[in-house]
Amino acid sequence: MKFSYQNTTQILFGQGQISAISQTIPTNSRVLVVYGGGSIKHNGVYDQVAAALSDHQWQEFSGVEPNPTKETLDKAVEIVKCDHIDFILAVGGGSVIDGSKYIAAAAHYDGDGWDILTGQHQVSSATPLGAILTLPATGSESNSGAVITKSETQDKLAFLSPYVQPAFAVMDPDVMKTLPDRQLVNGLVDAWVHVCEQYLTFNHGHMVQDGYAEVLLRNLKQLAEQFDQRDSDVWRENLMWTANQALNGLIGSGVPHDWATHMIGHELTALWHVDHARSLAIVQPSLLRNQIEHKRAKLEKLGTEVFKLDAGEDLANRTIVALEAFYHQLGVATQLTEHNGDKQHAVDNVIEQLEKHGMIKLGENQAITLKESRAILEQAIA
Template identity: 45%
Template sequence: MQNFDFYNPTHIIFGKDRLASINENIPVNATVLITYGGGSAKRSGLIDKIKMALGNRKIYEFGGIEPNPKYETIVKAVEVVKNEQVDFLLAVGGGSVIDGTKFIAAASKFDGDSREILKGGYTPLPVEEVVPFGTVLTLPATGSEMNPTAVISYEHAKYFFSSPLLFPKFSVVDPTITFTLPQKQVANGVIDAFIHVTEQYLTFPVDGRVQDRMAEGILQTLIEIGGTSVSEPENYDARANHVWSATMALNGLIGCGVPQDWSTHFIGHELTAMFGIDHGQTLAIILPSLLVVRREQKRAKLLQYAERVWHIDTGSEEEKIDQAIQKTRGFFESLGVKTHLSEYGIGADKIPAIVEQLKAHGMTAISETGDLTLEISQKILESSM
């Protein structure tokens, strides 16, 4: 097992009817800005319930944070924070709203060009403090409610940054709030969580036995309840397990001391930025093809994945790996998600432009071993047709 530091201070408030706990976790004299997305949080009455829980605090609202949040949108909220002296943010939404709120939290304490924050990656932010924030999760997918990372869209590209300053102070995780989500969003969320796990698991062995078993448990859970979570939106037990799996997939725990490979996400981000394909859909397109192309580099863990997650215990090594990849693709398709670029109207003629974008964004030697070159990315994309 590799050396690691683990730190996660986010207070998770899980279960039914937990909105009242917001009052206990925000300073009583705080001026609060509620951030949210396209309006369903308003129409459903959720924002009103949250405002009731906030009591007599001074409250402002900032709506309209879109999926794959745009810099041009969220930078406007920074002005609200500065002008109204907001000292606490409350994100009500899924990963996009929470990611946008992380940017607002950092940019509101930065006096320079806030676009500098987008260039952060894993380097320290150019600020020593951020506006504290909490979240009310409405869409289980990204794990942003319990991690310090965000992805923001700007000029047809997606930029990520991360900082220990950007852990939410608390997150209300109530599965019943997610019952009204469209099936498409639920399916995308299952896939996003699934692939968050595989990118920390399907690499190479380092004898991280606890991490492997936890990762395998999350994957098996998602396989078991994914279809039910999509088709039976008010099945509390299925949705509760879906929600908690998504949170656990990317709160840092299963990634401790093990190699990680975020190639699927990096390539998928370019598909979203260029063609507007949903994030979860891009991951379903890329992962099976990546596993085909990178099967030798990932052989040992692919065999472990085949045997422990998919319970494939007969056949040769090659047959086991083939079956595991086929079952992975089949699982995504069983959720109603297409897994080939051609099914989204994208032809092979677009691949060079995608590769050029990867090059422009520095994705020239990605993967757990740093050897996934642009040429290999092109092979993955070609295999995804």
């Protein structure tokens, strides 16, 4: 076990914490408030932000989509450059926060911002940013990663940079009160798979990371079982904090990662606009069955420690069945149906995109070749 771990994001957790941004953003900053479709104007968050920024010079940029697009974000990049913005405040879920990270990095680059996603430009500076989280799911509020879509070419790619780590994250569970059930479910599923991608690899003996991952998975399983209690403060608080811990870098420090479910799932979202979390639920069970020999020991550990299954020769298989049942109890499908029925064409499309994006050897063992990805998709697509 060898790693370097640092998380510089200040977490402001709890009810009423949005007002704290009046102190955490310097009053001499020129602030761009970035948000999505406008729900923050109906749930009181926008008014709280405006009140907190009453002594600041600020303007706004709205319209960031779920699965944020380069085409939309580039408009905000121009605003940052032209109006000399020196602080970005992301108000939203993972898409808005990811989009704001792209804006912050691209605003410090004279070329095409997509170069950041393709690796042609390494981020060396960015506009400072903070986040007000409105939808718990991705953990983007306190990590250095972002996923961006280029609509023109149906590409969905990720980048990592310490320069876009949010300076602070406001996490007020009250903002979840008006979220639709679908988004709450997506948050549960997204956080679940984030933990799995750092846990379901092979036995390595790192007790803290494994033990903490199992606690987070048990939390999410319990929150799913108690979904009828989603209107309680305790339920909201626990989902918001668990989803954050799932991808703030801690449980992934010094351990092998997978991320193949995400890489394949991204293509389903780019091609058919499947909700990000639901694309993961579609891919994961089929991927686990395909890779069961590589992952058997960890699947058995998941089965006993999280699903409380009895030991036995078929424990790994029963764990995958239990995982599917976890998704189904939330009303989440584990097969793709958005492709309009032409299964072979859909499989070919995804494989073509994976090859185009260099995703030809995935997983902790690099064992998921395009051949294996095709076999996974044959099972995952209805």
